[in-house]
Amino acid sequence: MKEVLLVLTNRWADWEASFAVSVINSVPMYKVKTIAIDNLPKVSIGGIRAEIDYSIKEYQQLDNLAMIILPGGYSWKEDQHEEIANFVQKVSASHIPVAAICGATIFLGKWGFLNSVNHTGDDLDLFQKEKGYNGQDYYVSAQVVVDKGFITANETASVEFAYEIFKILKVDEAQEIEIWYDNFSNGTAR
């Protein structure tokens, strides 16, 4: 059973990785664990105090790691999060996928992880405007982009984000993943 790490920061966005982790943690191949720069609970935007399974310092061995997921949240714009950046670097260098949504895409952009690839994100777009970039190098107007081991998504694309993650992690048969996506995109009361 491999681990999928949810990287939590203060004021993490409740909804952004919620579809992803609930399915991943329900299949036999994976277990979701929370990780942060320390072991103190991290409070979501919605007021949920989530306990932390691992500090980054104590997570040295990546052999059992299938993916890391970075939900958005207010702290990505406020702090540098250098320790998390170093961890992303290590994970990415080990060819383990990194999934980021909303504010976490800014963080990846700031640290240069997305410079050579095409990525999306409302906030990434804002970040580029602030920096005077025209965004043409790597900005794509799409809800989710998957490229070179990085999955990036807009804050309004939590279902699409989960869908792309499910295909990469192969959480189920392709057809079942399509049914899940159709239900959660369009509703079941049709």
Place this chain on the structure above:
Amino acid sequence: MKEVLLVLTNRWADWEASFAVSVINSVPMYKVKTIAIDNLPKVSIGGIRAEIDYSIKEYQQLDNLAMIILPGGYSWKEDQHEEIANFVQKVSASHIPVAAICGATIFLGKWGFLNSVNHTGDDLDLFQKEKGYNGQDYYVSAQVVVDKGFITANETASVEFAYEIFKILKVDEAQEIEIWYDNFSNGTAR
């Protein structure tokens, strides 16, 4: 500042109330707090160990309560949750709205809260079939139903569920709530 209580049970569904609580807890009028039958952390389907602010026993005074929200989760089918049912009864008798989604609608149905009103819910439908009900009395094929102080929703309707809650709690100007709903229903990268 009034409180909105998120009622957590073991294996609560991460995504179902996530849109609702993140907006409610971000506006000045409300604060989201977690409540459960005891003070032990409650682990979500996705593996998040959420700490508990109040046990039901210690929450006797409802003057400062604006709403309770019951996310779905696996334990609603397994346990009776009598203590939560008594709390719902007390809240409802005080004319404070009760919002429930997915498995939590079964729980409300089991305890008779929805018998005289029209409600929705995939699981409520299943529950009715198991019990031999034809469902015509109170089942509606819709993603969300708001009726007589109860808001009920399907598991695939977390955005619609939040939208109905926002209108009742008046978290923002009507027009802003519509913009939020449009963005989260249709995406921002259009």
